[in-house]
Amino acid sequence: MTEGAVTEAAVTTVLSVRGLSVRFRMRGGRHIAAVTDVSFDLAAGECLALVGESGCGKSVLASALLGLLPGNAETAGGAVLHGGGDPVDLLAADERTLARTVRGRRIGLVPQSPAAHLTPVRTVRAQLAETLRELARTPRRELRAATEAAAERAAFPLGHLDRYPHELSGGLAQRAATALALVGDAPLLLADEPTTGLDRDLVDRTADELRRTADDGRALLMITHDLAAAERIADRVAVMYAGRVVELADATSYFGGTGPRHPYARGLLDALPERAFTPVPGMPPELGDLPDGCAFAPRCARATGQCGTLPPFDGRVACHHLEEPGRA
Ligand SMILES: Nc1ncnc2c1ncn2[C@@H]1O[C@H](COP(=O)(O)OP(=O)(O)OP(=O)(O)O)[C@@H](O)[C@H]1O
Numbered sequence: 001m002t003e004g005a006v007t008e009a010a011v012t013t014v015l016s017v018r019g020l021s022v023r024f025r026m027r028g029g030r031h032i033a034a035v036t037d038v039s040f041d042l043a044a045g046e047c048l049a050l051v052g053e054s055g056c057g058k059s060v061l062a063s064a065l066l067g068l069l070p071g072n073a074e075t076a077g078g079a080v081l082h083g084g085g086d087p088v089d090l091l092a093a094d095e096r097t098l099a100r101t102v103r104g105r106r107i108g109l110v111p112q113s114p115a116a117h118l119t120p121v122r123t124v125r126a127q128l129a130e131t132l133r134e135l136a137r138t139p140r141r142e143l144r145a146a147t148e149a150a151a152e153r154a155a156f157p158l159g160h161l162d163r164y165p166h167e168l169s170g171g172l173a174q175r176a177a178t179a180l181a182l183v184g185d186a187p188l189l190l191a192d193e194p195t196t197g198l199d200r201d202l203v204d205r206t207a208d209e210l211r212r213t214a215d216d217g218r219a220l221l222m223i224t225h226d227l228a229a230a231e232r233i234a235d236r237v238a239v240m241y242a243g244r245v246v247e248l249a250d251a252t253s254y255f256g257g258t259g260p261r262h263p264y265a266r267g268l269l270d271a272l273p274e275r276a277f278t279p280v281p282g283m284p285p286e287l288g289d290l291p292d293g294c295a296f297a298p299r300c301a302r303a304t305g306q307c308g309t310l311p312p313f314d315g316r317v318a319c320h321h322l323e324e325p326g327r328a
Pocket residue numbers: 024032034052053054055056057058059060061070072225287
């Protein structure tokens with residue numbers, strides 16, 4: 001067996017996204033291109049952080065994977081889920097399949113706002129037990145032990161199981177939501193801004209808990225504004241700008257090593273307080289009125305006339321004027 005074959009056998013692809021685009025049909029025949037031509041793979045045990053400014057299409061991408069896009073959305077491309085059963089194209093599957101076999105069972109969702117995800121009038125124990133009955137078909141006599149095991153997997157303290165969501169701190173509510181997301185043993189976990197609104201200490205703890213779910217063999221797609229959280233737990237980073245992935249890099253080379261190669265990816269990193277603390281100048285473009293060429297060009301110090309032509313994404317970066325390596 002060649003070395004290449006060994007490496008391939010070791011990687012279990014859980015999700016394979018190819019040329020995924022989402023547009024919203026608006027009044028007057030207008031379109032909003034929220035996600036354009038996104039491709040990436042995600043393997044078991046791997047955490048991919050999807051980062052980028054507000055409005056760049058991160059949550060729309062997540063909704064597309066969950067089959068939760070609104071009626072005015074048009075999609076193209078594919079997103080094949082391999083983990084947890086026969087391969088299924090998440091964009092082509094019907095709602096019945098998605099509801100009965102995919103959401104919760106093959107894709108777990110760690111919500112942005114646990115308060116909105118937890119049922120206010122029921123205790124954490126009751127909600128976990130109900131989800132266990134539904135997703136894991138746990139028999140009644142085993143429910144108590146299974147509920148406690150599920151809480152422990154997300155480091156939710158057993159002494160708080162009989163509390164209602166409003167009696168929990170933000171961090172414990174997040175753990176309760178994570179425990180619920182893990183019940184179905186889904187091979188893919190999707191976390192959309194799981195650390196928003198938490199203080200730094202809780203951000204770190206929540207991120208570490210998510211990392212543990214990946215170390216247990218799940219694939220984790222973490223959508224975040226928080227580059228520090230991404231640096232803490234991600235194996236790879238996908239930087240999105242105006243609906244496109246403009247750079248896809250190993251976290252070690254993105255945050256250290258060679259550093260980002262796309263000027264926008266570099267700019268995001270330089271905006272961090274612990275780096276240059278210089279924000280990327282200007283504003284992101286309107287997704288209803290994108291230029292034909294590079295959408296970042298109007299904000300880019302390296303732009304030339306060549307940027308009027310769309311730079312192709314080569315699997316790693318899409319830019320005509322890459323930053324020099326090693327400046328991170
Ligand atoms: N149902 C919809 N109809 C029309 N446009 C929409 C719809 N849903 C989202 N959009 C637009 O799609 C774009 C991408 O939104 P999205 O929520 O994915 O951004 P995001 O990257 O998740 O931002 P944030 O970091 O603020 O959560 C935005 O311009 C948004 O206004």
